[in-house]
Amino acid sequence: MKKRGQSFSLGLLLMLVLAVVLAGCGNNNAASTNATEAPATNAGTTGEAAATTEPAAEKPKVAFVYIGPPGDGGYTYQHDQGRLFMEKELGIKADFVENVPESADAERIITELAQSHDIVFTTSFGYMDFTLNVAGKFPNVKFLHASGYKTADNMGTYFGKNYQASYLSGIAAGKMTKNNQLGYVGAFPISEVIYNLNAFTLGAQSVNPDVKVDVVWTNTWYDPTTERQAAISLLDKGADVLMAYQDSPATLQAAAERGAFAGGNDSDMGKYAPDNYLTNPVWNWGPYYVKAVKSVMDGTWTNEQYSGDMADGMVELAPFGSKVPEDVKTLVEEAKAKIISGELDVFTGPITDNKDAVKVQEGQKLTLEEVLGMNWLVKGVVGTIPN
Amino acid sequence: MDFTTQLLIAAISAGTPLLLATLGGILNERAGIIQLGAEGLMLMGAVTTCIVYIRTGNLAVALLATVAVTAVLGLLHSFLCVTLRANQTMSGLAMTLFGSGLSAYLGKPISGIPLPGPSPKLHLGWLEPVPVIGNIFANMDYLTWFSLVLVLVLHLLIHRTSWGLHLRAVGDSPATADVMGIRVQLIRYSYVIAGAMLIGLAGADMVLAYAPTWNEGLTAGRGWIAVGLVIFARWNPLRALFCAYFFGALDSLGFRIQLLGSVVPSYFLKMIPYLVTILVLMYLGYRNRNKPSGTPEALGVPYIREQRF
Structure with a gap:
């Protein structure tokens, strides 16, 4: 009887804690937004005061x-x-x-x-x-x-259009691979990641038609443990250049341990492993x-x-890693100049998907809307988009 | 290397932080104190390692600092739970919230700065020619070796020494232990502090072995998995080794199945570790339904001398 009473009170306490915690979270958020607003209102009032003497300063x-x-x-x-x-x-x-x-x-x-x-x-x-x-x-x-x-x-x-930079890192990856096996760690199978993966693959194929890109989906933007496991499974399958559309440098570190090359996303990740860094969109x-x-x-x-x-x-495009050879850099710079001038459009036909259906006809270009809604993988990508 | 060896290596790599944190949790709970603060302690361990390693460039100093900081947090937890007899669930949850918040605050200035180097590895050249074993053990880092040795040491300590007997007595029946002249409070304090240190090292291992930089919320819930693994392993270090690596293997298996060209959606593959955990728990629960669960009898109950239960 005594025992049951104890576990009951324990449960009650747990609920109380949760309630306090939840309430605390709510209050904290409110407090923090209030805190950020406070200086704004101050700035606003001083701004108005200034406005009376100098109207243009608002x-x-x-x-x-x-x-x-x-x-x-x-x-x-x-x-x-x-x-x-x-x-x-x-x-x-x-x-x-x-x-x-x-x-x-x-x-x-x-x-x-x-x-x-x-x-x-x-x-x-x-x-x-x-x-x-x-x-x-x-x-x-x-x-x-x-x-x-x-x-x-x-x-x-x-x-x-960060896929333009993904295309350029693809060129570097396609030149750097020795066995034509690339790996891509994708966060979520959504169009933002898909068009970057496709652009990366097209870039690699533009300099190395035999290249294949294996893709794994982690279903997280940021989780070093999971990202590392994804990278290692790609390396174990034989990939020697990796690219990660993820927020942590875990893929780069895993690649560095095996002497492979890798890039990341969003910011310059070269400082984490300069000798094994390729480049990536920034x-x-x-x-x-x-x-x-x-x-x-x-x-x-x-x-x-x-x-x-x-x-x-x-x-x-982030600065290249220290071991990227000059000829690769030159090749990427040339393509970059063409992209900037508008001469080169990443999604120009003919493009077929990895089920051999023609997606972009010869001479056609995808509109921005079509790119932003992309839900197919180009030929050469080994993987699927889960429904 | 074949598929199984690769999977084993990946399992050990993913399982080591879980193993260290689970061992820490086992020490805590064997002494009768619930440890729900693992997530916060791991984050504090990770951020301390990063700060000190970046500032001093010396890994040994960084690990010592990590152990020291988490020891202080362990001392706080045991002061609350043992001396003040506060609710242990509450204290643990507070530790998690406190650790998450404080680590985020302390880590701001060094966020994104790379560590001076990764976890150093122990090269055993003579082991390399041996198939499978050589692949697995010839290039493991020091913390992985430490965790393996620790499993053995803790197993022997808990089950084969009089210290272990005292520990188990304190966790199962503190009143009896007290009558026998065992210093219940002292033992609880020591093991809670030792457990917190191990959980802190788990956090250190995460930054050293996975992503060589501090970012807020880096553990991404691994501390909570360790809390579950303590129960899964039924408070036994040897089983903890198996459980942590098993979970590590499952973590990695999803990606390998994706790469084999499976048609199973990746969302489903991501559920594998949790699904298997539920199935195994159901199976073990069924098989051991007439046996004791291994839970320390006095877990979560503060000891007050001469109070009757």
Whole structure:
């Protein structure tokens, strides 16, 4: 009897803890957004005070919603670098909220930010519907959502053709492989990863027609343990150059241990293993953030779906690793120049998928919309897209 | 190398942090104190290793610092649970939340900075020609060797020495142990601290062997898997070895099946470790339904001298 009473009270305590923890989480988030808002309102009032003497000095209040911490060394890090660049260029102090989950919490946080800001950047795909909902309620606030496809009168989107850089890293990989077996660690089987994988494969095939690319899906953006296991299984199958569309450098480290080459995603990962590093696509959001905020300031903003590329610098290629030979670098630089000039389009036909169906006819090019909705793998990719 | 050998190597690589954390949990719980703080302790271990290794460039100093920091956290956990007789579940959960938050805060300045070097390996050239064994053991790193030796040491300690007898007595019936003149509080303190140190080393192993840099939330739930493995292994170090490597192999198996050209969706393959865990637990539960579960009898119950239960 006594025992049962104890386990009952233990269960009760556990529930209490959970309740406290959950309540605590809620409060923390609210507190942190309040904390980030506080300086904004201060800045706002001083701004208004200044406005009475000097009307031209009024600057928009800008906020960012991040999916991860700015210190993730990858995707959010690059957005934060973009924010800092924009702050420096325009003399604006922007607010940001980090680690915002792609759930109803996001809508609450975006709503709170919309109440005290003029421009809100939501930097992850999963914020799309929440941003759209909030945009409907705050017609005077401008919303800019990264990587999505839905817009409203006061909501635009922005992203970049990072597949152009994936194509270039494919060229390097195709030249560096000794046995024509490449490996690709893909986060999720979604079009963003698929078109980068396809571009990588097409790039490799452009210099080495016999090359095959094995792909594994990890179903996570960031988990070093899982990413490492994925990389090792590709190496065990014989791949000698790997590319990872993931946030951690785990694939690069696994490749380095076996003397193989590898690249990562989002940021320059060369510092983790310079001798085994190839290169990879890198985001550079700063110039776009400056442009977008400026256009709001001078009243020329439209709800466009902005797509940056290597020509305008939103997409870049990381510096090569120390062991990449000069002739490979030259080859990549040549292709890069052609991409920037518009002479080379990554998805130009003929392209067949890995089930031998013709997807792009000779002489045709995929439209941006078709690329963004890609759900097939090019010939030479060994793997499937789970339904 | 054949498929099985490759899988074994991958299993050991994925299983080592789990093994260290599970052994730490076993020490804790054998002494009668629930350890739900593994996730937080692993994160604190990982961040301490990164900070000290980057600042000093000396791995030995970094590991010593890791052990010291997690020992302090273990001391805190045992002070709460043993001396203050706080609820152990609550203290453990608090440790996880505290560790996650503090590691994220402390790690900010070094986030994304690469470590000076990976985990050093012990090369055994003479072992290399031996098939399978050579492939597996000739190039393991020191922490993996340490975890293997530790399994044996802990097994002997718990089951073959009088210290182990004292430990088990404290975990099963602290009142009896007290009557026998065993210092219950002292033993609980020591093993909770030792357990926390091992869990901290598990975190260190993750940064050294997987991704050579600190990022927030790096353990991605591995601490919670270790909490489960303690129960799965029924508080036995030898079984912990098997369970950790088994789980490591399952972790890796999904990708290998994908590469064999399976038509099974990768989402389903990702469930394999958890699905198999449930099946094995059901099977073991059925097979051992008339045997004791191996749970230390006094697990989660604070000991108060002269209080009757």
